[in-house]
Amino acid sequence: MAPDDPVVGRENVVQGFVEESLEDSLARAGLPASLSLQLKDALSSALDRRPLESGDRFQVRYLQTVAADGREIGAGRIVSAEVTTSGKGRIALYGFRPTRGVEQLWLGNGESLAAPAMRLPLDTVSVTSGFGVRADPFEQPRNGLGAPSRLGTVGATINTATARGIALGLAPAPGRTAPRGGGAFLMHNGVDLLAPTGTPVLAASDGTVVGAAPNAGYGNWIRVDHGHNVATVYGHLSAFAPGIAAGVKVQRGQVIGLVGNTGRSTGPHLHFEVINNGQAVDPIKFSPTRKAKLEGADLDSFRKLVRQVDAARQDEAPLRLISVGDGR
Ligand SMILES: [Zn+2]
Numbered sequence: 285m286a287p288d289d290p291v292v293g294r295e296n297v298v299q300g301f302v303e304e305s306l307e308d309s310l311a312r313a314g315l316p317a318s319l320s321l322q323l324k325d326a327l328s329s330a331l332d333r334r335p336l337e338s339g340d341r342f343q344v345r346y347l348q349t350v351a352a353d354g355r356e357i358g359a360g361r362i363v364s365a366e367v368t369t370s371g372k373g374r375i376a377l378y379g380f381r382p383t384r385g386v387e388q389l390w391l392g393n394g395e396s397l398a399a400p401a402m403r404l405p406l407d408t409v410s411v412t413s414g415f416g417v418r419a420d421p422f423e424q425p426r427n428g429l430g431a432p433s434r435l436g437t438v439g440a441t442i443n444t445a446t447a448r449g450i451a452l453g454l455a456p457a458p459g460r461t462a463p464r465g466g467g468a469f470l471m472h473n474g475v476d477l478l479a480p481t482g483t484p485v486l487a488a489s490d491g492t493v494v495g496a497a498p499n500a501g502y503g504n505w506i507r508v509d510h511g512h513n514v515a516t517v518y519g520h521l522s523a524f525a526p527g528i529a530a531g532v533k534v535q536r537g538q539v540i541g542l543v544g545n546t547g548r549s550t551g552p553h554l555h556f557e558v559i560n561n562g563q564a565v566d567p568i569k570f571s572p573t574r575k576a577k578l579e580g581a582d583l584d585s586f587r588k589l590v591r592q593v594d595a596a597r598q599d600e601a602p603l604r605l606i607s608v609g610d611g612r
Contacts, residue, residue, distance in 0.1 A: 291357065294350045299343035302336045315344055318359040323377075326389040326397035327367060330375050341368040345593075361387060364593045378590055382582040392590050394578035402489040402510070403536060404567070405518060405556055406477050406543075412553060413476040415566035473564035474517065474557035481522050481552040483543040487534040488516045488558070488567075496528045496541075502555065503547025506540055513562070519555035520546050 298313040306327070310320040323344065327336065336342075348360040362379040369375065377397060381387040389397045491510035499505035504521035506528065522544025534540055545552045558567040578586050 291352070292350055294348045295345060295363065296348055296360075297343065297345050299341070302338055302340045302342065304338070306336050306342070310342070310344070313342075313344075315346070316348075316360055319344070319346055319362055322389065323362060323365055326365075326377055327375070329397045330377065330391065331369070331372060334371065336367060337370055340370060342366070343597075345597075362389060364597065365389070366597070376594075378586070378593060380578070380582075380586050380589060382578060382586075385576075390578065390586065394583050394586055396576035396578075398576070401536075402514075402516075402558075402570070403486070404477070405486050405488050405516070406479050406483060406554060407486070408479070412478045413472060415472055415475055415564075415568065474519075474555050475567050477554040477556055479543045479552065479554060481542070481544050483554075484539040485518055485521060485541045485543055485554055487536055487538045487540050488556075489514075489536045491516075491534055493528055493530055493532045493534060493540070495530055496524050498546070501548040503549060504541065504544060505547075508534060508540070513560065515559045516567075517555075517557040517559065519557075520544055520549040520553060522546065522552075 296314075298310070298315045300309055300313040302309045303312075306324060307320055310323065311317065315323070342365070344365045345363040346360045347363055349357040351357055362377070364379065365377045367375050376392050377389040378392065379387060380390050391397060485506075487508055489508075489510045491508040493506060494509045494515070495505065495507045497505060499519075502517070502519035504519075504524065506518045506521065506524065507515055508518075509515045518541060520543070521541040523542045525539045525541050528534070528540050543552055543554050549555070556567055558565050558570050560570065
């Protein structure tokens with residue numbers, strides 16, 4: 285910045301306690317509305333859509349560009365935000381722009397908090413069987429792509445932990461083996477997500493239910509069309525959520541059914557498929573279900589930033605306290 289440049293960056297801090305709602309509390313503390321909205325979306329993702337509770341504490345540091353006459357230019361950008369919740373402890377978020385990407389908020393481990401367009405259909409995910417070719421899995425629907433399946437020879441190696449599942453840190457279920465003849469390998473058109481019977485199954489994205497009915501090997505089956513030639517399929521359900529039927533519109537995260545063990549299934553789990561342009565794709569690799577994570581040089585720069593921000597937060601030295609909310 286040139287010495288005579290009339291424009292300066294000013295760091296602001298707002299802090300306080302959540303009262304009736306986070307938005308109202310942030311507004312009262314003086315955070316600009318556009319930053320409040322960005323923070324609310326990121327926190328909703330970090331808190332699995334649970335709202336903050338009254339008494340939870342927040343502190344937000346943001347950078348505001350200011351002209352020589354004191355006029356604020358642009359919306360400003362969040363440097364860091366920290367909330368201390370009764371339910372989930374301390375959560376810290378950091379603003380960062382990767383080399384190829386847009387400015388957004390990240391968790392301290394480099395995981396993005398921008399909400400993906402598509403989410404996995406369970407809140408807690410444990411993959412027992414991944415996408416791809418594997419030994420003929422007798423508990424699986426055979427045809428994939430949401431089609432009714434044919435019954436085949438019983439007997440297979442099932443619930444084998446996959447390399448991908450392990451790489452993702454998802455706990456595999458213990459492998460189980462059943463005697464079988466032949467050596468067929470089939471494409472597994474989805475992922476098996478382990479969960480107890482009755483666990484809510486959530487729509488992966490906004491869409492329209494195109495089928496919700498018993499469907500051969502899939503057992504109780506739901507297919508949702510999300511537009512843009514993307515559909516999702518949910519199998520082995522114990523029940524459909526009230527009102528879920530062909531033609532009904534659903535929203536991302538809405539409960540559409542309950543995990544079960546119907547159809548060709550050897551234990552309670554959700555069989556989940558993502559179909560893109562008529563082809564089954566790996567739901568875990570399919571980018572809309574995957575949260576962005578910083579890597580390589582971006583991750584190195586980001587870690588430096590986190591250390592600086594955390595050190596500054598402890599000292600409070602580099603910050604000029606412009607505006608303080610209704611902290612008590
Ligand atoms: Zn499956």
